Amino acid sequence: MLAAGVRGRSLKAVTSIGYGDNVSSKFSKRGYAVEMPKFDYKPPKYTGPSFEETMQTRKEYLTPALLTYYKNPIMIVDGKQQYLFDHEGNRYLDMFAGIVTVSVGHCHPTVTKAAIDQMNRLQHTTTIYLHPVIGEFGKKLAETFPKESNLKVVYFVNSGSEANDLAVMMARAYTGNFDFISLRNGYHGASGNSASLTALHTWKYPVPSDFGIKHTLNPDPYRGPFKSSDPEAGKKYAWHLKNLIEHSSPGAVAGFIAESIQGIGGTVELADGFLKEAYDIIRAHGGLCIADEVQTGFGRTGTNFWGFQNYGVTPDIVTMAKGIGNGAPLAAVVTTPEIAKTLSKRIHFNTYGGNPVSCAMGSAVLDVIRDEKIQQNAHDVGSIIKDGLNDLKKKYKVIGDVRGHGLMLGVELVRDHETLEPANTETAHVFEKAKEMGVLVGKGGLYGNCLRIKPPMCVTKEDAKFFLDVMDRSLASL
Numbered sequence: 368m369l370a371a372g373v374r375g376r377s378l379k380a381v382t383s384i385g386y387g388d389n390v391s392s393k394f395s396k397r398g399y400a401v402e403m404p405k406f407d408y409k410p411p412k413y414t415g416p417s418f419e420e421t422m423q424t425r426k427e428y429l430t431p432a433l434l435t436y437y438k439n440p441i442m443i444v445d446g447k448q449q450y451l452f453d454h455e456g457n458r459y460l461d462m463f464a465g466i467v468t469v470s471v472g473h474c475h476p477t478v479t480k481a482a483i484d485q486m487n488r489l490q491h492t493t494t495i496y497l498h499p500v501i502g503e504f505g506k507k508l509a510e511t512f513p514k515e516s517n518l519k520v521v522y523f524v525n526s527g528s529e530a531n532d533l534a535v536m537m538a539r540a541y542t543g544n545f546d547f548i549s550l551r552n553g554y555h556g557a558s559g560n561s562a563s564l565t566a567l568h569t570w571k572y573p574v575p576s577d578f579g580i581k582h583t584l585n586p587d588p589y590r591g592p593f594k595s596s597d598p599e600a601g602k603k604y605a606w607h608l609k610n611l612i613e614h615s616s617p618g619a620v621a622g623f624i625a626e627s628i629q630g631i632g633g634t635v636e637l638a639d640g641f642l643k644e645a646y647d648i649i650r651a652h653g654g655l656c657i658a659d660e661v662q663t664g665f666g667r668t669g670t671n672f673w674g675f676q677n678y679g680v681t682p683d684i685v686t687m688a689k690g691i692g693n694g695a696p697l698a699a700v701v702t703t704p705e706i707a708k709t710l711s712k713r714i715h716f717n718t719y720g721g722n723p724v725s726c727a728m729g730s731a732v733l734d735v736i737r738d739e740k741i742q743q744n745a746h747d748v749g750s751i752i753k754d755g756l757n758d759l760k761k762k763y764k765v766i767g768d769v770r771g772h773g774l775m776l777g778v779e780l781v782r783d784h785e786t787l788e789p790a791n792t793e794t795a796h797v798f799e800k801a802k803e804m805g806v807l808v809g810k811g812g813l814y815g816n817c818l819r820i821k822p823p824m825c826v827t828k829e830d831a832k833f834f835l836d837v838m839d840r841s842l843a844s845l
């Protein structure tokens with residue numbers, strides 16, 4: 368029987384991504400590979416519960432709120448580098464990395480070995496005892512920040528939501544102010560403060576939000592009122608931020624948080640100059656500036672290790688998760704020694720924060736990023752993909768915008784370039800077609816009309832060509 372994900376494909380297409388396939392790359396006239404690049408790895412045969420049983424258990428025992436991608440969902444049971452394998456051994460090029468989390472590749476041997484070695488010696492004690500790996504990893508992480516930033520004190524937690532919750536608390540405790548500002552269209556998590564910072568109606572329940580959190584006009588140079596063609600756009604969006612503080616707060620704020628490229632919001636880049644202006648305004652009103660680097664960190668943007676560095680700003684607090692552990696439940700908040708001191712006025716504790724297994728994995732991730740020149744690869748392969756997507760934009764009117772940096776890319780589909788009517792059903796079609804041809808991408812944006820391209824950063828130039836060819840064919844089938 369064919370896997371749910373490949374039903375309806377021709378047998379040739381199926382075998383081209385099947386078990387241990389070693390198909391030769393052929394190139395189309397456009398220069399894109401028409402078949403998935405060779406990959407010399409065959410996962411062990413899957414012998415666990417069937418697809419149907421797994422689906423049934425999920426439906427019966429897990430929350431109905433779980434989001435399941437694809438009309439015919441896929442069951443992924445193996446991963447290696449930039450590829451995933453379903454229960455029937457069909458190979459997929461993973462262009463979404465477990466939602467921008469598998470930074471250096473699925474089951475990277477260095478990261479896996481670090482986890483196993485640590486697990487064999489000690490899994491958990493909490494930070495009430497000393498353990499070398501936690502401090503060592505903290506030091507390595509601190510060294511990734513520009514020296515002059517003084518960002519060198521690390522708090523380990525377990526998820527991006529927790530990191531953002533902690534950052535808000537820290538900013539309030541440090542400044543003595545309460546009001547806090549985030550951007551509309553931002554996503555910062557699903558718990559406590561972070562759910563309140565999130566400003567996308569699709570992610571918000573009709574329950575009270577944290578008092579004091581306000582959302583300013585998103586500096587979106589594509590959909591917002593001030594476009595990228597306006598050299599003053601960044602300043603104009605910043606004016607709205609100042610206006611919000613003056614009218615909706617006591618004139619002083621605890622802080623401001625922003626992703627340097629909005630991830631779940633549809634890979635939205637902030638208008639030029641906005642972030643610098645915004646940081647000045649926040650500081651002039653007594654607040655701290657927080658960079659949410661959950662998606663943009665660890666070299667993903669290609670040009671710098673941290674996304675905020677691309678905008679010439681220095682935050683007071685940085686939050687990170689996802690790519691930090693290549694899939695380990697690990698996140699962190701990094702700040703200056705002075706701000707960090709605030710939390711020592713009370714006891715602050717996190718049971719799994721600083722878990723030696725997660726920290727060993729995080730430490731190994733940093734080694735791999737350095738040793739395998741992962742950031743450079745994000746830049747080089749990301750540039751090929753972005754150029755190719757811009758070529759496709761010239762060919763297909765439905766592509767409204769191609770944006771992002773490195774391997775943090777997005778494509779917004781619209782029905783009309785003036786009204787920007789979201790082409791959400793078209794996006795869903797391309798998304799499904801790509802999967803049928805063996806490529807998994809993400810979807811996002813408030814209207815569900817953005818394709819998100821954020822693969823494990825070990826993806827190759829050959830993969831990029833194959834991906835572009837699949838995009839071309841998926842768009843052509845609209």
Ligand SMILES: Cc1ncc(COP(=O)(O)O)c(C=O)c1O
Nearest residue numbers: 526527528554555556630661688
């Ligand atoms: C930018 C950003 N911040 C925070 C979070 C929350 O992270 P987590 O899901 O680990 O709580 C996410 C999750 O997608 C995110 O994309």
